Amino acid sequence: MKFIDLDSQYNLIKMDLNKRLNKIFKEKDFILGKEVTELEKKLSNISKFKYVETCANGTDALSLSIKTLLKDSKNQYILVPNFSYVASAEVIPLNGHIPVFIDVKEDFTISFNEIEKAFLYLKKRKKKIGAIIGVDLFGYECEHKKIYNFCKRNKIKYIIDGAQSFTSFYHVKTQARNCDIWCTSFFPSKSLGCYGDGGAVFTNNYKYAKYINALKKHGVTNPKKKMLHQIIGVNSRLDTIQAAVLNSKLKILPSELKRKSKIFKNLKSKIEDDKYYIPEPKNSITPTVFTVICKDKQSVKELKEKYKPNVTYYPFTLSDQIAFKNQKKIISSYKFSKRLTSYVLSIPYHPYIK
Numbered sequence: 636m637k638f639i640d641l642d643s644q645y646n647l648i649k650m651d652l653n654k655r656l657n658k659i660f661k662e663k664d665f666i667l668g669k670e671v672t673e674l675e676k677k678l679s680n681i682s683k684f685k686y687v688e689t690c691a692n693g694t695d696a697l698s699l700s701i702k703t704l705l706k707d708s709k710n711q712y713i714l715v716p717n718f719s720y721v722a723s724a725e726v727i728p729l730n731g732h733i734p735v736f737i738d739v740k741e742d743f744t745i746s747f748n749e750i751e752k753a754f755l756y757l758k759k760r761k762k763k764i765g766a767i768i769g770v771d772l773f774g775y776e777c778e779h780k781k782i783y784n785f786c787k788r789n790k791i792k793y794i795i796d797g798a799q800s801f802t803s804f805y806h807v808k809t810q811a812r813n814c815d816i817w818c819t820s821f822f823p824s825k826s827l828g829c830y831g832d833g834g835a836v837f838t839n840n841y842k843y844a845k846y847i848n849a850l851k852k853h854g855v856t857n858p859k860k861k862m863l864h865q866i867i868g869v870n871s872r873l874d875t876i877q878a879a880v881l882n883s884k885l886k887i888l889p890s891e892l893k894r895k896s897k898i899f900k901n902l903k904s905k906i907e908d909d910k911y912y913i914p915e916p917k918n919s920i921t922p923t924v925f926t927v928i929c930k931d932k933q934s935v936k937e938l939k940e941k942y943k944p945n946v947t948y949y950p951f952t953l954s955d956q957i958a959f960k961n962q963k964k965i966i967s968s969y970k971f972s973k974r975l976t977s978y979v980l981s982i983p984y985h986p987y988i989k
Contacts, residue, residue, distance in 0.1 A: 685844075687844075696820070696836045709731040711764070714766075716737055716744070718969075738970060743975070745782075767793050767794070774923030776917050802920075805892055806920050809918055850869060945982050946981050
């Protein structure tokens with residue numbers, strides 16, 4: 636069994652994709668081509684965000700967001716879940732800010748109660764929280780509405796790391812639009828993935844979108860004056876070929892999601908018992924990765940033997956990563972984050988499982 640089946644998926648899109656690729660090669664439309672423009676329009680229509688800026692990868696999407704929302708400041712505190720992929724946190728010090736690791740709940744998402752505790756702790760010490768990053772880990776949606784309202788009351792920016800939750804936009808009850816900026820990744824294993832790296836930034840704020848557009852193109856703010864660089868930027872453009880892959884995949888994504896929803900329910904009912912727990916997603920969202928929380932080490936071992944291949948995401952909390960060893964720990968206890976590193980296991984789960 637495959638952890639993800641890109642071969643079966645390719646068989647469904649290859650005719651449309653080859654047609655798109657042939658046109659790109661014929662027109663030499665390789666950089667910021669028509670496929671990119673088409674993709675950004677489609678993503679805007681699906682997500683209901685007014686502005687979508689594609690970029691080179693999901694990590695850049697987060698970095699561009701921080702550069703935009705906190706562009707006039709340094710050394711601000713940014714809250715981020717302690718149980719997540721490293722990209723969610725590494726972009727914080729890379730942009731001159733300070734990560735504050737927050738414990739998660741048993742549905743893998745950042746704890747609102749712990750956010751409030753960290754806020755009060757820092758407020759007493761007259762420390763400024765510039766932003767909060769909510770990560771929809773494994774496709775499980777955070778309490779976005781509650782967190783965003785909290786952020787607005789306290790003049791904090793809210794970024795959603797939706798690298799694993801793009802398909803939440805296909806669910807009417809999603810709270811994903813409750814943010815300043817929503818980011819995603821198009822890494823090949825995602826629900827909507829290209830054949831390389833890719834990412835995108837979503838927002839309803841025109842000024843944010845315009846600034847991100849300039850940032851990702853070496854700081855060019857006027858498209859008619861491509862040699863005039865008005866701000867310090869980076870090179871983070873989505874390749875036109877990868878945009879073509881994503882445009883082809885968007886055609887089959889709704890049917891893939893429908894099938895994954897059924898598979899998730901079937902797997903959950905089959906596996907869950909007194910030894911295994913699969914969190915019930917909020918707002919009827921279909922998770923992207925099928926992840927089981929095991930009761931103990933023996934349960935983990937038994938599940939590993941039954942379902943192959945398998946993988947443990949993530950064996951270390953972010954606060955325990957060597958890269959963050961010099962980072963001051965504002966919070967000392969990470970009850971659920973620590974537990975999840977030892978007792979979670981992800982198993983094969985894709986639309987083409989027989």
